[in-house]
Amino acid sequence: MTLTPAAYTLLGLTALVAVLVAVLTFAALRFAAAARESRNGRGPGEDKLSAALQEAVTRLQAQERATAARADASERLSGEIISGLSAGLLVVGLKGEIRILNPAGRRMLNLAEAAPPDVCRRALDELSLSAVIDECLSTQAPVVRRSVTLPEAKHGVSHVGITVSPLFDDAQLHGAICLFTDLTAVKDLEEQLRLKDSLATVGELTAGIAHEFRNGLATIHGYGKLIDLSALPEVYRPYVEGIRAETESLGQVVTNFLNFARPAQLTLTDVDLRAICERAAEEVRADARALGGDVEVEGEFDVIEGDEVLLRQAFSNLLRNAIEACAAVPVAPRIVVQSEIDRAQRVSRVCVNDNGPGIPPALRERVFRPFYTSKRNGTGLGLALVQKIVVFHNGRVAVAASPLGGAAVQVTLPTAG
Numbered sequence: 001m002t003l004t005p006a007a008y009t010l011l012g013l014t015a016l017v018a019v020l021v022a023v024l025t026f027a028a029l030r031f032a033a034a035a036r037e038s039r040n041g042r043g044p045g046e047d048k049l050s051a052a053l054q055e056a057v058t059r060l061q062a063q064e065r066a067t068a069a070r071a072d073a074s075e076r077l078s079g080e081i082i083s084g085l086s087a088g089l090l091v092v093g094l095k096g097e098i099r100i101l102n103p104a105g106r107r108m109l110n111l112a113e114a115a116p117p118d119v120c121r122r123a124l125d126e127l128s129l130s131a132v133i134d135e136c137l138s139t140q141a142p143v144v145r146r147s148v149t150l151p152e153a154k155h156g157v158s159h160v161g162i163t164v165s166p167l168f169d170d171a172q173l174h175g176a177i178c179l180f181t182d183l184t185a186v187k188d189l190e191e192q193l194r195l196k197d198s199l200a201t202v203g204e205l206t207a208g209i210a211h212e213f214r215n216g217l218a219t220i221h222g223y224g225k226l227i228d229l230s231a232l233p234e235v236y237r238p239y240v241e242g243i244r245a246e247t248e249s250l251g252q253v254v255t256n257f258l259n260f261a262r263p264a265q266l267t268l269t270d271v272d273l274r275a276i277c278e279r280a281a282e283e284v285r286a287d288a289r290a291l292g293g294d295v296e297v298e299g300e301f302d303v304i305e306g307d308e309v310l311l312r313q314a315f316s317n318l319l320r321n322a323i324e325a326c327a328a329v330p331v332a333p334r335i336v337v338q339s340e341i342d343r344a345q346r347v348s349r350v351c352v353n354d355n356g357p358g359i360p361p362a363l364r365e366r367v368f369r370p371f372y373t374s375k376r377n378g379t380g381l382g383l384a385l386v387q388k389i390v391v392f393h394n395g396r397v398a399v400a401a402s403p404l405g406g407a408a409v410q411v412t413l414p415t416a417g
């Protein structure tokens with residue numbers, strides 16, 4: 001039997017429809033089975049999916065933990081860096097509120113660990129550091145290595161160098177970061193050099209003239225001595241006595257001045273500071289006791305490399321001044337020579353304290369100038385010589401108020417080695 005082309009087409013179409021129906025039925029059956037599986041609980045597909053999901057979540061959690069640990073470690077590290085810095089670090093907000101002040105900064109500014117922010121802020125104002133920070137905040141430009149003198153030396157810090165940089169967040173200013181370093185040692189060194197220089201100049205300029213003076217005075221004094229008072233009419237005797245007394249005291253001034261102006265040449269040996277102070281104290285003890293007081297030597301003393309004769313002269317001058325100050329009031333002298341060794345700064349501090357009238361702050365630098373004296377018979381060279389001796393030992397000397405009520409003259413000398 002032969003089929004017509006139309007019959008072939010019909011047959012083809014029927015077969016195609018049959019295949020489509022079969023495919024759709026298979027799909028519907030699979031879908032129904034899947035739906036059943038899903039209604040009855042998890043099927044193997046979902047197990048895989050949830051396992052994958054679980055794994056992804058675990059990985060994410062591990063990543064989060066690692067990120068948190070990294071953040072913790074970096075925070076710890078920056079904390080350690082900030083607190084380990086030997087320079088002071090300060091971060092302030094726009095209104096100058098303190099956000100960070102590291103331990104070195106607190107030490108330099110003499111602020112306790114627990115000092116509240118308003119106390120810290122006041123301290124910054126008093127120490128003129130706020131002015132530098134405000135300048136940076138208002139100009140929005142860094143202030144580089146500005147040297148600031150602290151009004152009162154805190155913990156021995158009298159000068160700090162400060163660098164302030166503005167802090168921006170997306171070009172928006174939100175505060176400033178300041179680094180400050182202790183410049184006291186550098187300033188002391190500069191001051192020592194300046195003093196040594198000016199002492200050398202004074203010495204060169206004046207020693208020659210002073211020498212001539214002394215020769216002239218010695219001649220006048222000699223002739224004055226040759227005059228036989230008994231051969232003079234009574235009326236002239238006081239004049240000759242006056243000439244002798246005046247030339248003698250002028251001779252003393254010139255000798256002291258030459259002593260002071262002479263170029264310092266140190267004969268260095270190991271010097272026991274306790275022995276030196278005990279000896280200087282011994283020299284004035286009788287005078288102190290005669291005035292109803294005493295002299296004490298206490299604390300920890302160092303052995304330093306220095307010129308024994310000059311150092312003894314320096315401490316004798318200081319003790320003599322203390323006795324004279326007490327005698328002038330008058331008050332029974334209580335004089336205490338107190339020493340300590342600062343191993344961190346590698347210096348010895350020997351302080352001569354008295355209970356005299358003290359030295360007002362306005363005069364505390366002036367008293368070291370040659371010829372400054374408040375005494376009728378003083379030459380005003382005692383402290384100038386002390387300063388010269390100490391400076392030539394690479395130390396420094398300063399006057400403060402003593403806990404005993406009078407003056408405290410503090411000599412700082414570098415330790416040996």
Ligand SMILES: Nc1ncnc2c1ncn2[C@@H]1O[C@H](COP(=O)(O)OP(=O)(O)OP(=O)(O)O)[C@@H](O)[C@H]1O
Nearest residue numbers: 321322325358367373374378379380381382383407
């Ligand atoms: N311990 C002290 N207490 C109070 N004032 C002091 C003390 N030491 C020094 N001075 C003041 O400093 C001034 C200068 O002291 P300095 O030793 O240089 O000279 P002087 O004692 O007056 O004279 P010189 O020492 O030459 O005899 C003194 O005149 C005094 O006014």
Ligand SMILES: [Mg+2]
Nearest residue numbers: 317321382383
């Ligand atoms: Mg004196």
